[in-house]
Amino acid sequence: MAAMLEVRDLVKRFGPFTAVDGISFEVQRGEVLGFLGPNGAGKSTTMKMITGFLGPSAGTVTVNQLDALANPIMAKTRIGYLPEGAPAYPDMTPAGFLDFIASVRGLSGRERKQRIAEITERVEIGRVMQQPIETLSKGFKRRVGLAQALLHDPEILILDEPTDGLDPNQKFQVRTLIQELAPEKAIIISTHILEEVSAVCSRALIIAHGKVVADGTPGELMGRSRFHNAVVLELKGDNQPDFETLRADLIRVPGVASVEPDGDRRVVVFPEGTATVTDGVSQLAGARGWQIGAFYVDPGRMDEVFRSITQGN
Amino acid sequence: MGAMTTVFRRELAGYFATPVAWVFIVIFLLTTAAFAFYLGNFFERGQADLLSFFTYLPWLYLFLIPAIGMRLWSEERKTGTIELLLTLPISVPAAVIGKFLAAWAFVGIALALTFPFWLMVSYLGDPDHGVILASYVGALLMAGGYLAITSCLSSLTQNQVIAFVVSTGVCFLFTVSGTPIVLDFVSGWAPDLLVDQIAGFSFITHFQSIIGGVIDLRDLVFFASLIGVWLFVNMIIIEHKKFAG
Numbered sequence: 001m002a003a004m005l006e007v008r009d010l011v012k013r014f015g016p017f018t019a020v021d022g023i024s025f026e027v028q029r030g031e032v033l034g035f036l037g038p039n040g041a042g043k044s045t046t047m048k049m050i051t052g053f054l055g056p057s058a059g060t061v062t063v064n065q066l067d068a069l070a071n072p073i074m075a076k077t078r079i080g081y082l083p084e085g086a087p088a089y090p091d092m093t094p095a096g097f098l099d100f101i102a103s104v105r106g107l108s109g110r111e112r113k114q115r116i117a118e119i120t121e122r123v124e125i126g127r128v129m130q131q132p133i134e135t136l137s138k139g140f141k142r143r144v145g146l147a148q149a150l151l152h153d154p155e156i157l158i159l160d161e162p163t164d165g166l167d168p169n170q171k172f173q174v175r176t177l178i179q180e181l182a183p184e185k186a187i188i189i190s191t192h193i194l195e196e197v198s199a200v201c202s203r204a205l206i207i208a209h210g211k212v213v214a215d216g217t218p219g220e221l222m223g224r225s226r227f228h229n230a231v232v233l234e235l236k237g238d239n240q241p242d243f244e245t246l247r248a249d250l251i252r253v254p255g256v257a258s259v260e261p262d263g264d265r266r267v268v269v270f271p272e273g274t275a276t277v278t279d280g281v282s283q284l285a286g287a288r289g290w291q292i293g294a295f296y297v298d299p300g301r302m303d304e305v306f307r308s309i310t311q312g313n
Numbered sequence: 314m315g316a317m318t319t320v321f322r323r324e325l326a327g328y329f330a331t332p333v334a335w336v337f338i339v340i341f342l343l344t345t346a347a348f349a350f351y352l353g354n355f356f357e358r359g360q361a362d363l364l365s366f367f368t369y370l371p372w373l374y375l376f377l378i379p380a381i382g383m384r385l386w387s388e389e390r391k392t393g394t395i396e397l398l399l400t401l402p403i404s405v406p407a408a409v410i411g412k413f414l415a416a417w418a419f420v421g422i423a424l425a426l427t428f429p430f431w432l433m434v435s436y437l438g439d440p441d442h443g444v445i446l447a448s449y450v451g452a453l454l455m456a457g458g459y460l461a462i463t464s465c466l467s468s469l470t471q472n473q474v475i476a477f478v479v480s481t482g483v484c485f486l487f488t489v490s491g492t493p494i495v496l497d498f499v500s501g502w503a504p505d506l507l508v509d510q511i512a513g514f515s516f517i518t519h520f521q522s523i524i525g526g527v528i529d530l531r532d533l534v535f536f537a538s539l540i541g542v543w544l545f546v547n548m549i550i551i552e553h554k555k556f557a558g
Contacts, residue, residue, distance in 0.1 A: 014557075051400040055556040076402040083400070087393030089323075091330045103319040104401045148397070 004186035010059035021210035027186040034201035035190035042210040043190040080154035086145030090134035105152040138165035194302040208310040222300030231269040236293035253280035316403040320411030367524040379480035382463030390471035444526040451523030454536035461543035491515025
């Protein structure tokens with residue numbers, strides 16, 4: 001199946017500064033691609049080039065087999081875009097604003113009314129529809145921006161930090177919304193909330209210094225963590241052995257490479273290579289009579305992967 | 314075409330969504346009246362025409378038109394809505410023309426509201442209605458010229474004050490280019506042909522020939538092509554900024 005969106009060797013230079021340095025990727029229908037990276041890594045600039053706000057210095061953008069740079073208007077009809085900060089005309093009410101967007105998008109009559117009503121309900125902005133946008137809270141503004149991007153039911157959705165400024169409940173709602181939309185669309189979101197990637201993305205690109213430095217499913221990325229497959233052991237009770245005693249015991253378990261403290265009452269047991277050490281550790285804990293508070297295999301830590309990848313090079 | 318109409322309607326409604334429209338119209342009407350009656354000696358001249366009203370119009374436009382047009386693009390840049398506008402399926406020419414026409418229509422509304430002057434001279438005397446109508450057309454065209462300059466320059470900055478000051482400066486040059494202020498400066502060294510060309514750019518010269526009752530196609534073409542050129546440059550600037558960043 002051909003990709004819904006294909007980006008090849010995209011470059012953007014601002015004077016002597018290269019903001020995006022040869023980024024390539026594809027997004028299929030049903031995929032939610034997460035752009036992850038430090039501020040200034042080139043996430044937004046890449047999105048601005050895909051949506052046609054900035055012209056690339058080099059490279060191509062193909063929207064559903066169509067060269068987006070040669071056919072910008074056609075490409076734009078297929079994309080819904082939430083720019084960073086969710087800009088909207090401050091004097092307008094959400095009702096007037098969405099009506100304007102619908103009109104530009106070529107929706108008219110019953111269809112327009114229906115779409116606006118549907119979207120308004122979906123992002124829950126019904127009660128602020130008649131207030132000027134400049135008087136709305138950050139959360140409502142963001143949701144008006146989302147409504148604007150979804151109004152024409154686009155095949156491709158590009159959302160620049162869709163949950164920024166939302167409270168935890170609103171974040172949950174937006175993530176649920178993205179997951180509901182995902183099967184029908186190709187979606188790109190940018191975020192620097194790491195848990196969001198595991199929560200909504202089927203694939204993630206880590207971008208640093210304008211380059212893609214990692215590309216994989218959240219699971220694959222977590223697999224790169226040195227904590228992946230390590231055993232975390234938390235003890236409870238008053239008469240715990242101290243860390244040095246624990247280490248001396250644990251290090252003798254077959255397959256254990258090293259032991260590190262992790263907070264006050266926790267230790268992390270790192271296996272050698274892909275060795276499994278859970279049985280050995282649990283037998284040892286039983287033999288020593290340790291009171292176990294928690295005992296689990298670490299799936300990997302996204303924040304640690306993120307740091308090592310984006311700062312390592 | 315559809316997208317341009319949509320931009321036009323949003324933009325025009327935007328003027329009336331804030332006090333901008335009402336403040337502008339009230340100040341415009343008060344100052345035109347003050348200029349016509351005090352500086353133009355409307356009554357003392359004892360003539361049944363609107364010359365005293367139209368003569369000072371370029372000077373009023375010089376400040377009021379950049380004030381209306383300064384926000385056209387700089388505000389879009391400031392609030393970030395330009396990113397929204399340019400990622401919607403609207404071509405740059407449609408956006409530029411739609412916005413320009415909305416501002417122009419708004420100035421047209423303000424100009425139309427000066428109709429009591431016309432009623433008054435009709436009541437007091439027997440004016441040449443053809444000349445007055447032509448003068449109104451000329452006034453609207455000249456407003457379009459000032460507005461096209463302002464729209465173009467406002468696309469260069471996100472700062473409305475800069476857009477206003479620079480536009481007023483450029484509009485001033487176009488207003489006075491046929492007068493000694495500019496001509497004395499260039500006539501000493503420039504060839505006569507160039508001096509004539511510069512003088513030919515004067516809004517006042519073209520406008521005065523229209524309100525004097527001489528409807529010359531060349532004056533209309535001058536304003537129309539001036540609008541065209543500035544809007545074309547406006548489109549180029551917006552396209553160029555996409556690539557320059």
